[in-house]
Amino acid sequence: xxxxxxxxxxxxxxxxxxFIGTILEKKHYQSINDRxxxxxxxxxxxxxxxxxxxxxxxxxxxxTQLVSGGVVVSIDYFKRFLxxxxxxxxxRVSSYETLxxxxxxxxxxxxxxxxSGADMIINVRLETSTISSSAGDSETVDSIExxxxxxxxxx
Amino acid sequence: MKFSPKKITENVNISRTSPLKEFVCLLGILTFTxxxxxxxxxxxxxxxAPRISxxxxxxxxxxxxxxxxxxxxxxxxxxxxxIFLQNISxxxxxxxxxxxxxxxxxxxEKETVNAFAYPSGEIVFCKGLLTKLxxxxxxxxxxAHEMGHYGEKHILKQLGRGTILLFxxxxxxxxxxxxxxxxxxxxxxxxxxxxxxxxxxxxxxAIELLFKSYGHANGAISSLEKILEDKKSSNIKHFFSTHPxxxxxxxxxxxxxxxxxxxxxxxxx
Numbered sequence: 001x002x003x004x005x006x007x008x009x010x011x012x013x014x015x016x017x018x019f020i021g022t023i024l025e026k027k028h029y030q031s032i033n034d035r036x037x038x039x040x041x042x043x044x045x046x047x048x049x050x051x052x053x054x055x056x057x058x059x060x061x062x063x064t065q066l067v068s069g070g071v072v073v074s075i076d077y078f079k080r081f082l083x084x085x086x087x088x089x090x091x092r093v094s095s096y097e098t099l100x101x102x103x104x105x106x107x108x109x110x111x112x113x114x115x116s117g118a119d120m121i122i123n124v125r126l127e128t129s130t131i132s133s134s135a136g137d138s139e140t141v142d143s144i145e146x147x148x149x150x151x152x153x154x155x
Numbered sequence: 156m157k158f159s160p161k162k163i164t165e166n167v168n169i170s171r172t173s174p175l176k177e178f179v180c181l182l183g184i185l186t187f188t189x190x191x192x193x194x195x196x197x198x199x200x201x202x203x204a205p206r207i208s209x210x211x212x213x214x215x216x217x218x219x220x221x222x223x224x225x226x227x228x229x230x231x232x233x234x235x236x237x238i239f240l241q242n243i244s245x246x247x248x249x250x251x252x253x254x255x256x257x258x259x260x261x262x263x264e265k266e267t268v269n270a271f272a273y274p275s276g277e278i279v280f281c282k283g284l285l286t287k288l289x290x291x292x293x294x295x296x297x298x299a300h301e302m303g304h305y306g307e308k309h310i311l312k313q314l315g316r317g318t319i320l321l322f323x324x325x326x327x328x329x330x331x332x333x334x335x336x337x338x339x340x341x342x343x344x345x346x347x348x349x350x351x352x353x354x355x356x357x358x359x360x361a362i363e364l365l366f367k368s369y370g371h372a373n374g375a376i377s378s379l380e381k382i383l384e385d386k387k388s389s390n391i392k393h394f395f396s397t398h399p400x401x402x403x404x405x406x407x408x409x410x411x412x413x414x415x416x417x418x419x420x421x422x423x424x
Contacts, residue, residue, distance in 0.1 A: 018175070040160040082174055085181040094170035094177065101168045120158075 014078050021076025025098060032105050039112045044121040044150060052122045063154040067121060069110025072131060073103045074143035083142075100128065103146035115152035124150035189323055189338055197349070200315035204308040205253075212255040212311065219275040237262040240280055243291065244298050250367040253306035260298075268382050270297055272304040274314060287381050292374025296361055297382075299368075303360030309353045316346070351399040358408050372412055379405050 045052070052058070075083075079095035086093045104126055115121055127147040207215075233241075240260040248257050256276040266283040273279065278301045288294050304310055324339055358379075362372040383401035398404070 037162060040162060043158045043160070045158075078178070079174065082178050082181070085178070085185060088185060089181060092170060094172050095174055097169045101166065 014081060017077030017079070017081075021078055024076075025102070028102055028106075032102065032109065035109050035113075036105070039109065042112055042115075042118065042120065044108060044112060044124045046124050047122050049122060049151065052120075058153075061119065061153040061155060065115070065118075065152045065154065066149065067111050067115040067118070067152040068147065068149035069107045069112070069114055070145060070147040071103055071106040071110060072143050072145045073099055073106070075099045080142055099144055100146075103144050104128070104148070107146035107148040111148040111150060117154060118152035119155050121150040121152045124148060186338060190342065193319060193323060193342055196319045197316055200312055200319070204311040204315060207308070207311060209255040215311065215314070216256050216274065216276050219273070234262050236280075236282075236285060240285075240294065240298065243295050244278065244302070247295060247299050247302060247364055247368050251302055251306055251364055253308065254302055255305070258298075258302060258305065270301055272301040272310065274310050276305070278302070284382065288378060290374055290377075292365070292369065293378035293381070294374075295369065296365055296372075296374045296378040299361035299364040300357045302364065303357030304353065306360050306364075307353070307356045309357065312353075316349070320346075354398050355404065355407060358404065359411055362408065362412055375408055375412065376405060379408060 047055070049058075075095065079099070082095040083093050086095070107126065108124070111121065111124075125148070127149075129145050129147075131143045131145055237260055240262060244258055244260050248254060258272075258276055258278045261277050261279045262285075263279060263281055265281045267281050268283045268287055269281050270284055271279045278298065280297075284297065285294070288297070320339070320342060323342075358375075362375050365372040365375060379401070383404065
């Protein structure tokens, strides 16, 4: 009978991870969608200054500024476990895809929030790095940092 | 070029698969594969273990006894219970089959109602068990049962299975891995079935040995009845236990005694 204790413990952890993780992810996506709509009129493009100057008259801008936005997101116990299983068989790690997607979009949104009043952001770049505690091998913290930066142009 | 804002409705960067379905599929396949490997290797061990020569078995046993010989070999005086148990054990050993090394009895003052057979060839007998038993036949049954674990090569089989379990879990997933604990738990459940089978084998071995040594197997049933109190407990609980359901265990033993006519009806205890 005592054998059931660790088994149920891990199943409970997985269930908690799954349900709470799903709720939080849905909420985050909702917020991302809402804010993206709010900032839809602020273009953020990968064009360099030189390329942009061919498209538009740069003399109308009085100020340029470096703007950035960063975010660190982690996944739930369930998805981490699922990724572990995926690691074994190989294939698309779909449980990590939403993590990366959320991080990148959130980083761009934060960059846009920082550059309030800007006309456009050019030269946008995205960096991604993983954060995991390599010291303790047993419980690695799987989280991702996404960092977006660009040049905001103000009129 | 004109900038025209457009709302993105379709997210192509994430897969629209159900994570739960994926989880069940992957875990199912993995567990099934590991269980198959474990099961097949287990069969191989069951095949090999009885064919290991007693010389090799002695060598394996000596590996384990070397570790704790220092503590037990010191020439301190043996307790009188220990000598009593050792005498019965020695008597049983002369008639036993398949026991490579003469078991050494270790008596402990623990109040738990239990006895254990160790890979080192030592049978640990707890005080709590001895106080529950009244006759020599009952004590002999317990010792014969533990001896059965050696005679039926259960110790070798379990050492083999332990090695396989270690190999599968640490070899495939690394030493410390959260996947490990889940798989090991699944495997442990099958391990329990295996253990229950062994207990029954040891029971049958014990009554055979009792009959050979004493001419009857009278102590067996009363001995089991005394130590197994919760005869009416649920079957579900015992599915996950290392020992079989007590009621069934006694019933099986009674059947075996009747079948082989091991009971001496003249003597009544």
